[in-house]
Amino acid sequence: MEQTVEQKLKALWAWQSIQTQIDKIRQVRGELPIEVADLEDEIAGLDTRIEKIRNELDELEDSIVKRKNMIKDSQTAIKKYEAQLNEVKNNREYDAISKEIEIQGLEIQVCEKRIREAEFEIKNKTESYEATLKNVDFSKAELNGKKEELENITSETQKEEDQLMKGVEEAEKNIEDRLLKVTNKLRRSFRNGLAVVSIERDSCSGCHNKIPPQLQSEIRQRKKIIICEHCGRILVDEEIANEEA
Ligand SMILES: [Zn+2]
Numbered sequence: 001m002e003q004t005v006e007q008k009l010k011a012l013w014a015w016q017s018i019q020t021q022i023d024k025i026r027q028v029r030g031e032l033p034i035e036v037a038d039l040e041d042e043i044a045g046l047d048t049r050i051e052k053i054r055n056e057l058d059e060l061e062d063s064i065v066k067r068k069n070m071i072k073d074s075q076t077a078i079k080k081y082e083a084q085l086n087e088v089k090n091n092r093e094y095d096a097i098s099k100e101i102e103i104q105g106l107e108i109q110v111c112e113k114r115i116r117e118a119e120f121e122i123k124n125k126t127e128s129y130e131a132t133l134k135n136v137d138f139s140k141a142e143l144n145g146k147k148e149e150l151e152n153i154t155s156e157t158q159k160e161e162d163q164l165m166k167g168v169e170e171a172e173k174n175i176e177d178r179l180l181k182v183t184n185k186l187r188r189s190f191r192n193g194l195a196v197v198s199i200e201r202d203s204c205s206g207c208h209n210k211i212p213p214q215l216q217s218e219i220r221q222r223k224k225i226i227i228c229e230h231c232g233r234i235l236v237d238e239e240i241a242n243e244e245a
Pocket of ligand 1: 208209232
């Protein structure tokens with residue numbers, strides 16, 4: 001396959017144009033999978049938090065039941081001691097039993113205080129539990145929206161992308177191997193994936209540096225492949241660029 005430089009430049013431009021279209025499709029899709037993954041992480045974190053608060057609430061409720069039982073036990077003990085008081089034989093016995101009653105009374109007060117504290121904590125934790133539930137609902141709704149968006153974009157663009165990929169393969173048939181290898185390497189070296197660019201307003205449309213008039217006229221002659229002296233991209237003239245567009 002012996003090509004003129006002009007044919008080579010046109011083939012390169014055609015190839016680059018399709019690659020650019022593919023890049024654009026991938027760019028549109030690009031952020032969404034990351035956003036979906038981030039949301040899934042966030043929801044997993046919130047679910048863990050909800051479970052933790054739920055467990056804490058259960059523990060607090062259990063502790064209240066326990067304290068209430070302790071109060072009942074103390075009340076039973078007090079009744080027993082009060083009955084014994086009626087049958088005391090001496091002052092020492094009376095004092096000892098009175099002391100027990102006093103201790104059980106204190107026990108009850110402590111339990112009541114702990115119950116109030118637990119109830120206060122339950123109130124606070126329930127608020128944060130409900131807020132977290134709301135957050136997770138919100139995030140789940142957002143996630144569903146993003147997933148749907150991603151699916152739509154993927155199904156919409158997949159066909160187009162497949163078509164374009166075929167186009168790239170076709171375009172590559174018109175470029176000799178060595179030139180393709182160099183151009184591909186060049187393309188990968190730029191974040192925007194542009195290896196073949198056109199003259200735009202006397203400048204390289206890849207790096208926006210001015211192209212000297214002499215070089216511009218050489219590019220337009222299409223006698224050899226010329227690269228931008230600033231960024232190293234392959235340059236084509238406006239006419240080639242517009243033919244493809
Ligand atoms: Zn340049």
